[in-house]
Amino acid sequence: MGKLTGFMDYERRNNVYVPVEERIKNYGELYHRLDEEERRKQAARCMNCGVPFCQSAMTLNGMVTGCPLHNLIPEWNDLLYRGDMKGALARLIKTSSFPEFTGRVCPALCEKACILGSIDQPTSTHDNELYIIEEAFQRGLMRPRVPGTRSGKKVAVVGSGPSGLAAADLLNQRGHQVTVYERDNRIGGLLTYGIPNQKLPKEVVDRRRRLMEEEGVDFVTSCNVGEDMAAEEILHQYDAVILCCGAKKARGLTAVGMDGARGIHYAVDYLTSATRHVLGDDLGENFIDAGDKHVVIVGGGDTGNDCVGTSIRQGCRSVTQLEMMPEPPAERAADNPWPEWPKVKKTDYGQMEAIEVFGHDPRIYETTVKEVIKDPSGRIKAIKTVQVAFRDRHPVEIEGTLRELPCDLLLIAAGFLGAEEYVSQAFDLTLDGRNRVETKEDCCQVRRRKKSDSDKIFAAGDMRRGQSLVVWAIAEGREAANEVDGYLLGFGRSVRK
């Protein structure tokens, strides 16, 4: 433990937000990072607990608390406090494949479980992680680690989101020849086309791609496996295949008048278009622009928040976020004690921006869309909303609460319904009741519909787990790599997690 009294001597300080009026003018990062001196103080607040819940990933009351990667948090906080950057980096990347992603976008399950958090503000582990990895890149410590020997085995990873990248990275380090297939024009999955640039600049994903390429991973983009390339072909060419195709099947909206209405889009399509525009792709009339529009977002979660922040950057006239569920409490309820995941209201960057720009919180709770109103050309121009109450866990409309809102762009951020069917059909996979690819008990090897002699197919990430978090996708990718490595070499799990 670096400083015995660090947690008493220093107050928590977060990375500092760029002021709203400045940051909404562009798609640059949201924060300024603290300098080394302050960062080391923040690391000194870590108490190096005997039982570090931060790295435990325990399930409490149905939700996980603590890091799914089991990051060695007290160790690298201590090394950071001591100024041993090389040591801190070595301990960090031992368990964490891409700290530059999680250090930016992870909701920090570790901090919610931090023991200091039971009496004070938790250690700023999320920002410490980002500091270590960004300093490492800047100081030239992140050099390509090219495997000394190759196994002669070939692995295909389908999908280049965080799960696919994590699996590819680890298997390459074990000496297998890995090719990642991606149907989009850029790699990254939702890291690239989902999470907006202001939260995760795309040069960060490109930087990792370059490093992985130098280490020997091949990337094939704009190749849709199951359509452009047959499943049989990929199974024939490779010794193992890991499917990391995500869970992008979006939940729709049923409201009167939606049929054929223009100006209604799924959130991920909107965010993808926004990112491609920022990156300079010419989308022509397919660009979805919130500029000068009244924007309504259905869904009060994180995806909805990203739509709020992006609409504001595009210059929307107003932005409203509708949420069916009741407003969460500001503080933990009595039945939701530390170290459980806190079920409290979070006001994220986009909502903060809306409050500052438009003078009020964009969220309206316990409300949904009942009807879409179109102009004569078929474009959406307004919506009718209604309040709901939950009876027996089902939303029921409250009479007399109908309200009309101007709306030229309706974005649906109402969650996801699991894996897209064409990949599971192409690979003859079985899906469970929530459209997740079924794998054999306690492992990532898939179950196939018909009895087949091919046991070389594995699955990981949202495709197996359902829509989740980047940190879980990375943990899944590492787990699948572990199993594939053992499978290829003819023994059990061999890659250290």
Ligand SMILES: Cc1cc2nc3c(=O)[nH]c(=O)nc-3n(C[C@H](O)[C@H](O)[C@H](O)COP(=O)(O)OP(=O)(O)OC[C@H]3O[C@@H](n4cnc5c(N)ncnc54)[C@H](O)[C@@H]3O)c2cc1C
């Ligand atoms: C808008 C949005 C914001 C989010 N923000 C956060 C956040 O801030 N923090 C956080 O922790 N989590 C966040 N998440 C969740 C997180 O992004 C996902 O849980 C994570 O990306 C899942 O990783 P994955 O690798 O399983 O799948 P994905 O990231 O979905 O990647 C799957 C990839 O597979 C490709 N693919 C699919 N089928 C094929 C095929 N047949 N052939 C070739 N390629 C194929 C897809 O094009 C895609 O690139 C967010 C999600 C969304 C939608």
